[in-house]
Amino acid sequence: MRNGKKNFIIDFDSTFTQVEALDVLAEISLEGHPERKDRIKKIKDITDVGMNGELNLRESLDQRLALLDAHKKDLESLVERLKKQVSKSFKRNKEFFNEHADRIFIISNGFKDFIVPIVSEYHVKPENVFANSFEFDESGKIVGYDRDNALSLNNGKVEQLRKLNLQGDVYVIGDGYTDYEIKVAGLANKFYAFTENVERENILEKADHVTPSLDEFLYINKMNTAISYPKNRINVLLLENVHPRAIEQMKHEGYNVEVYPAGLDEDELCEKIKNVSVLGIRSKTQVTARVLESANRLIAVGAFCIGTNQIDLEACLKKGVAVFNAPFSNTRSVVELAIAEIIALMRKLFDRSTFMHQGKWDKSAKGSFEIRGKSLGIIGYGNIGAQLSVLAESLGLIVYYYDVEEKLALGNARKCHSLQELLSVSDIVTLHVDGRPENKNMFGEEQFNIMRDKAIFLNLSRGHVVDIAALKANIESGKIAGAAIDVFPQEPKSNNEEFISELRTLPNTILSPHIGGSTIEAQENIANFVPNKIMDYINTGSTSNSVNFPNLQLPTLENAHRLIHIHENMPGILARINKVLADHDINIVGQYLKTNEVIGYVITDIDKEYDKEVIKALRNIEHTIKFRVLY
Numbered sequence: 001m002r003n004g005k006k007n008f009i010i011d012f013d014s015t016f017t018q019v020e021a022l023d024v025l026a027e028i029s030l031e032g033h034p035e036r037k038d039r040i041k042k043i044k045d046i047t048d049v050g051m052n053g054e055l056n057l058r059e060s061l062d063q064r065l066a067l068l069d070a071h072k073k074d075l076e077s078l079v080e081r082l083k084k085q086v087s088k089s090f091k092r093n094k095e096f097f098n099e100h101a102d103r104i105f106i107i108s109n110g111f112k113d114f115i116v117p118i119v120s121e122y123h124v125k126p127e128n129v130f131a132n133s134f135e136f137d138e139s140g141k142i143v144g145y146d147r148d149n150a151l152s153l154n155n156g157k158v159e160q161l162r163k164l165n166l167q168g169d170v171y172v173i174g175d176g177y178t179d180y181e182i183k184v185a186g187l188a189n190k191f192y193a194f195t196e197n198v199e200r201e202n203i204l205e206k207a208d209h210v211t212p213s214l215d216e217f218l219y220i221n222k223m224n225t226a227i228s229y230p231k232n233r234i235n236v237l238l239l240e241n242v243h244p245r246a247i248e249q250m251k252h253e254g255y256n257v258e259v260y261p262a263g264l265d266e267d268e269l270c271e272k273i274k275n276v277s278v279l280g281i282r283s284k285t286q287v288t289a290r291v292l293e294s295a296n297r298l299i300a301v302g303a304f305c306i307g308t309n310q311i312d313l314e315a316c317l318k319k320g321v322a323v324f325n326a327p328f329s330n331t332r333s334v335v336e337l338a339i340a341e342i343i344a345l346m347r348k349l350f351d352r353s354t355f356m357h358q359g360k361w362d363k364s365a366k367g368s369f370e371i372r373g374k375s376l377g378i379i380g381y382g383n384i385g386a387q388l389s390v391l392a393e394s395l396g397l398i399v400y401y402y403d404v405e406e407k408l409a410l411g412n413a414r415k416c417h418s419l420q421e422l423l424s425v426s427d428i429v430t431l432h433v434d435g436r437p438e439n440k441n442m443f444g445e446e447q448f449n450i451m452r453d454k455a456i457f458l459n460l461s462r463g464h465v466v467d468i469a470a471l472k473a474n475i476e477s478g479k480i481a482g483a484a485i486d487v488f489p490q491e492p493k494s495n496n497e498e499f500i501s502e503l504r505t506l507p508n509t510i511l512s513p514h515i516g517g518s519t520i521e522a523q524e525n526i527a528n529f530v531p532n533k534i535m536d537y538i539n540t541g542s543t544s545n546s547v548n549f550p551n552l553q554l555p556t557l558e559n560a561h562r563l564i565h566i567h568e569n570m571p572g573i574l575a576r577i578n579k580v581l582a583d584h585d586i587n588i589v590g591q592y593l594k595t596n597e598v599i600g601y602v603i604t605d606i607d608k609e610y611d612k613e614v615i616k617a618l619r620n621i622e623h624t625i626k627f628r629v630l631y
């Protein structure tokens with residue numbers, strides 16, 4: 001077999017095209033037939049049994065043709081339909097077919113009548129197509145096939161290949177048992193199980209390599225020209241029960257997705273993250289510098305939430321890992337919960353309901369108030385705080401706010417110039433600051449002391465922001481008449497762990513398991529938003545909305561290769577990149593640079609034809625953190 005040349009044997013049904021052609025032919029030929037549904041199902045079943053090697057091929061063909069009741073004219077419609085259903089990775093790799101036309105062979109147990117018109121559009125030579133041929137009666141009805149052709153028999157592909165007596169290496173790409181048989185007969189160097197359209201368990205185990213797309217096959221054989229990196233090689237790990245829409249989107253993109261329902265602790269994550277390219281988490285999983293040390297392939301982290309205090313953003317930057325979150329998707333849910341809790345606390349609703357469940361009827365107005373005309377102090381007037389301000393005002397609350405940054409007052413909200421000022425005027429105080437480390441215990445005994453007597457207190461931001469012992473003492477003393485706490489310094493990793501807190505059993509205290517953003521709407525919004533940001537980053541290099549990378553919105557790549565260079569922010573790196581490009585006579589089509597304190601992010605679009613040595617030279621520039629090429 002050896003002369004250095006490579007021959008490619010490619011199956012047609014469910015490999016070259018996404019479908020089984022006879023199944024599609026049945027849909028056409030049985031149009032209007034009284035047994036259409038039933039027959040189509042039978043045909044599909046026979047196909048599957050045959051593909052798994054459990055039914056004699058000739059029998060399978062005979063049975064299907066009898067059920068098909070097809071005519072020559074149906075073949076025209078079939079070809080039109082199949083043209084639209086060529087496998088996606090085949091469509092984008094037309095160049096491969098063109099370049100290797102002499103050495104590409106379609107060997108199929110299907111029929112030349114429809115195979116040739118489809119594959120010819122991909123530069124496959126008609127004389128390189130080996131398949132059966134239909135036989136028609138005078139009226140054009142399909143009545144049989146050429147029975148002398150070995151391809152209507154079991155092991156027919158093997159026999160055909162023997163006849164071909166190909167010189168050089170032979171690679172077989174197919175989804176079925178008959179493709180695998182070629183390898184078993186010793187006529188192929190390797191069998192690649194093609195799973196872009198169907199996965200047949202019994203074939204997967206036997207394959208030399210499972211290839212979820214033609215890109216993967218070309219990549220491992222160093223022949224990829226259509227895309228820089230096969231998407232199935234991008235391993236995604238999604239933790240903490242992210243919404244199924246995210247899983248669906250990332251699988252649809254072609255990524256290899258693993259899902260885990262709970263959070264992982266540092267040791268577990270260090271182990272799990274080794275080969276992960278994209279990590280998806282919510283608020284629990286801590287992405288520490290130590291975790292990042294173990295992350296050999298990580299390119300992006302998606303926080304399926306707003307807060308990113310659980311991620312060491314600086315360590316991510318230093319490692320060239322871009323972090324994305326969903327800054328708006330669950331804000332409304334948090335606001336609605338805060339409003340509900342304010343009313344519930346002002347009416348002592350939870351305690352009253354608990355008493356009722358214990359059989360105690362306590363009808364009284366004591367300690368119960370309307371919220372109308374009361375003052376609400378919002379600490380942290382960001383996306384949540386500002387939205388709460390508008391809703392609260394529409395319910396008749398007088399809104400005060402305090403923020404460390406200059407913020408525009410919405411509606412009639414009144415700005416406070418200090419936290420003390422806000423605390424001294426508010427009947428209800430609610431925290432909506434972010435979880436930056438400086439906010440640890442920002443609310444403690446001193447702040448509770450300044451608050452009005454019998455005020456209400458809410459924290460739906462982060463647990464470490466409040467000194468829990470001080471909160472407990474102030475609830476017990478009656479200074480705080482009610483509290484709603486959704487976030488805690490220590491939260492259970494999963495629903496199976498016990499919640500332990502000093503706040504348990506305190507009066508008029510609503511404790512909720514960090515569910516501010518846990519609504520179907522919010523989770524679905526997040527699951528639409530974050531994967532798209534990550535996919536955009538992987539596909540184009542765009543970093544818009546990244547929480548740690550310099551934000552760059554890039555044009556789509558057309559007729560160029562994109563070089564993405566992430567480096568430590570040092571003087572002169574851009575000059576060095578451009579010197580390397582000039583030394584290799586590279587024509588720059590576009591260049592974009594943005595830096596922050598830690599990294600520089602340079603994108604250079606160049607003409608497609610270039611000396612590949614330049615890639616090595618760019619990678620070797622001192623202070624390079626990460627480098628990748630996109631096309």
Ligand SMILES: NC(=O)C1=CN([C@@H]2O[C@H](COP(=O)(O)OP(=O)(O)OC[C@H]3O[C@@H](n4cnc5c(N)ncnc54)[C@H](O)[C@@H]3O)[C@@H](O)[C@H]2O)C=CC1
Pocket residue numbers: 306307308327330331334379380381382383384385402403404405432433434435439442460461462486487514515516517518
């Ligand atoms: N309970 C839950 O399920 C959820 C909790 N959150 C938490 O809520 C936080 C706020 O969310 P967004 O409003 O979207 O964030 P944001 O970033 O838009 O707003 C936070 C605001 O707090 C201000 N701030 C920070 N520290 C402050 C301080 N010490 N004093 C006064 N102002 C301060 C900031 O300047 C900013 O304006 C998130 O960072 C997250 O930790 C967010 C969503 C759901």
Ligand SMILES: O=C(O)CCC(=O)C(=O)O
Pocket residue numbers: 282283284304305306307308330514515517518
């Ligand atoms: O729902 C979650 O897992 C976290 C919500 C949250 O705290 C956030 O969005 O920052």
